[in-house]
Amino acid sequence: MRISRIKIENFRGIKSGELLFPKYAALVGDNNSGKSTVLEAIDLCLGPERLSKHPVIDEHDFYAGRYLDKEENSVEIKVEIIVTDLSDEQKRFFRNHIEWWNDAEKSLLAGPPPEGTDAANVLAALRVGFRGLYNAEEDDFEGSTYFLSPVRDDGELDAFRVFDKRMCGFLFLRTLRTGSRALSLERGSLLDIILRLQEKRLQMWEEVLDQLRKLPVAEKKELGITDLLGSIQEAVRAFVPADWAKNPHMRVSDLTRESLRRVLTVFMATGAKLENGSEYAAPFQHQGTGTVNTLVLAMLSLIAELKQNVIFAMEEPEIAIPPHAQKRIVESVCKKSAQAFFTSHSPYVLGEFKPSQILVLKREDGILTGINAEYPPAVKPKNYRMEFRGRFCEALLARRVLILEGRTEYDAFPAAARRLNELHPDEFKTFEAMGIATVNAQTDSQVAPLGDYFKKIGKTVFAVFDKQEAAQKVAIEAAIPDSFESPEKGFEKLILNQTAEAALRRYALALVSDGEWPAHLAAKTPTAAMATNDLRNALNEYLSWSKGEGTAADLLGQCTKDEMPAFLVETLKQIKELVEPAPIPPVPPVPAAPTATAPGAPPAVEIPSTAATPAAS
């Protein structure tokens, strides 16, 4: 079973959105692009334990917190999921709710002819959904899951129940839950799931409850509790017959499965030894995060083995786990599951996915879209993994991308931005603060293709390039409107020609005094008295020699704004303005024209809507 499509309406940051899923998918996008929301939406529909949470949804789950529209009607949260690749057992079980999905056209069969179900690429599919709304009569939020086909005569839908959801085998591991809940017995924890799969729960509960019911508590006479209770009994006798309030004693209270779920947990040795030589054990969540997460992964494998056809969704499996283990997780989870989703910021995790399996999410004005990444231009599949980690991963995760022509620019631009932000925080921002990732195009001919590539997957793209032939320049500007052409033919030249002489000299002398001036350039060792041209030549040779080591970045990192090349400063300034346009100065208020309000009508008063609860962040 796998999820082929999801549609979301009015859920959290998503006003509306539709995504198509491959068999294995890494969801990427910058923070707040809706990755977690998508997984939460799937969980609302398919998570067997999700609806037992009360309330199922709250006001913050509605888009912009608005659960009533302007006419005070309920706004509905809607999630619709299409699952395909049903096993034979699932087809039998869900036979009255099956529809038909054309996997090539990515759409459901809508009507005749019936022979359509037998066509190639057409799969049996199940369409289920979640509906959540504010019920004014009950003054509460409610939500339920349904089979969306067929619609009954009375217009209602058949309920999609916990039992049905278990048949679907969707398992969602939230970042937070992963650590603290895996080995507890709370509903939906990994241990709980495993026990259910092995059908061992019932016996276990009965046995534990039985033991606890009999467990004597504080009955030793020297503790004094028994005596105390005895005297209470005596005191009661003064008021009521003797067979009332007989034989008081202490026992563990609240012996229900529900309360046991909360208090029982797995203990593990900590490595610390007690005086008697035994090892001190602590609840598992007191173990190191890495240990816990590794445990979680082992349990996941176990679940996948016990239950065929499972769909895993995992948030950030990389947390507190070393790179080699991250790769193992992804590999093993993918191997054992029918479908798997990950959200991740880890290059090691993302590197395990082919570009077609990377779903880049983008959200604009609440509209969520997802685009499958492709192989970047001029990158061969066999080099992809290495190139990916080094060059593209960061850009995939960012909202904005700045394409730079070569290695030196790639180092220097972020350094310059950082430096300017340090000196003039009001005027400049770092790339990190603006959500800009830099990409090294490696050659000027790749700037335009890369621009196309990133635009296609929904990024805002900027580019900086050296002075070009006219034709090339037109091509780049066509691909990337927000691009900046340097006045010089090489970046080193730009630095040497446009940086203030004082800064160049200061940097050169520091190199010499720190003993970093290379021996083979000893003949050209800069001095305080060196002629400006000689100094530039010497630095030119030095920069060429040390290309790739970030020396240009070093130099810029020591400049003041006035000393830096004007092109650089101007470019950074413009990029900032494109990212964060300066607020338009307020228009001075115009005296209000006399309105057409009838005399005697109450003045229009703006009433703040009660529905406007602040949106979840």
Added chain:
Amino acid sequence: MMDLSPGKQKLLAAAGNILALGGPGSGKTFIALLKAGCELRLETFLPRQQILFLSFARATIARVAQQAKALVSVEHRYSLDMNTYHGFAWNILRSHGYLLRAGNQIRLLPPPEAAARLAEIDPANREAEKMRLFQEDGLLHFDLFASLTGTLLEKSTALAKIICDSYPIIILDEFQDTNAHEWKLIQLLGKHSRLIALADADQRIYEFRGADPKRIGEFIELFNPAKFDFGEENNRSNGTDIAIFGNDLLTGANKAKTYQNVVILKYPIRQGNGLHLDVKLECFRAAKRLRDTGKKDWSLAILVPSRQLMLDVSDVLSAEQSLANDKKFPALSHEVALETNGPALAAVIIAGLLEGTATKTETAHRMISGLCGHMRGRKGNEPVAQGELQLAGALGNFVVTGSIRGSKRKLVADECLRVAAARQEMQLSGDPTDDWLAIRKLLADSSAQAIQKVAEDARYLRLLHKGAFLGSQLSELWRKHGDYNGATALVQGALLQEHFAASTKLWTGIHVMTIHKSKGKEFDEVIIYEGSYQGRIIRANASERDIAQARLALRVAVTRAMKRTTILTPARDACAFL
């Protein structure tokens, strides 16, 4: 558990398709369920695979479900899916019918509404009209269930595979009564699933709906089943002559013989209050006999040839009679297996009036369209009198044009307007029972016969056992909104349910029903009662074919009994079969 005959033991071991023949009470259902249990114990089924048991009547399903409890172990009970042919087909069409027609959602055409819509269509064109209603309006007539499901499974191999994979074994109860469409559907299912057909060639009483004497032969030819004939066995009325009497009826051999546990009584001519008292007396006697056996859940059926006689007998049972010798016949509580068309259509009219509209004209128009439906559909598939059809047409026209010709017709239209106006004046109390009765009285007091008939039919609504349910639902409407808006939809929904809900009603106590309705049921005792003039077993001017059908029907009725059958026939003109 009874000892199994060698034939039945062989059936339990048989692989492949199976045909089990046998007369009433020969234990076909029993052995089929036992076979189902055996197959399930083999553990060859994959998860979520089931055995499907199909029958015609919901009552049969309820009885078989009871029987299954004793024959199939608890862990396998989920694996036995019991349904009517209709229910099975509707499940498929409801889910997948959109593959047959584009457009709005498919809606069931309840039998009363269907009868109303088809009343004016020439019988030769009715099939085409049913199809048109489905294709164009998405209204699904019950008669199309099997043929459309067949078409769907024939064209969508993928769907057929899923259905057959879900049911590796399908048991076909009352196979002899399947019509051509059902047979085609069965053939499709038989391509992938094993079929176990249960049949009694002599019990075929559904010829009016397309059952065919050739059916059993066709099954043998196509599916080459292992054949078993339990014709000589009798488990229902073991130790009695009931089954023998039933078989002798077919040849006429019964006339010269007497039988254990089959009693024929000839009653004298009765008039006025004495009418139907003989059957009531027999009823008391039979009930006493059954009580004396000490059996707790005893059942007694009074089977009659016609619907009208059924209602008349029911009225007599319900009332208290004073006898000449100062004794009294108390009321006898019983259930009536009523045809539901008339009461259902009447209930919809009353619900519409309860709901009311903004203006009295609108209310009247709504009532008139309900009234037309009632006139056309109250008799089910039976032909409607020409006069009534014309009246319905004229009333329909009246709604559009506002004019109507003919004093009698005008009276009906005027009465509708008057009733609507009276309804508009009426203060509803919020107590659904009171309000319902008030509306019914309004109709009953009308001087137009067509409107009186609505009130008349509405009286029988109690016999549908929907009173409590409707009462609470209507109360809920009133509580929420202070009016009965939505009542019509509610009543329609409740009555439609009746056609599918696998009612688990147990057949205990006294039941009055027509002979046709008794098919597939069994009772401790059966009283067969025919009237002196109306409601004869062989109706006046019957053709050869009618007589043959009547003979089969009487045999079915006789063999419903496990302990004793009593037949009451008028002494003046006793039934020719006896």
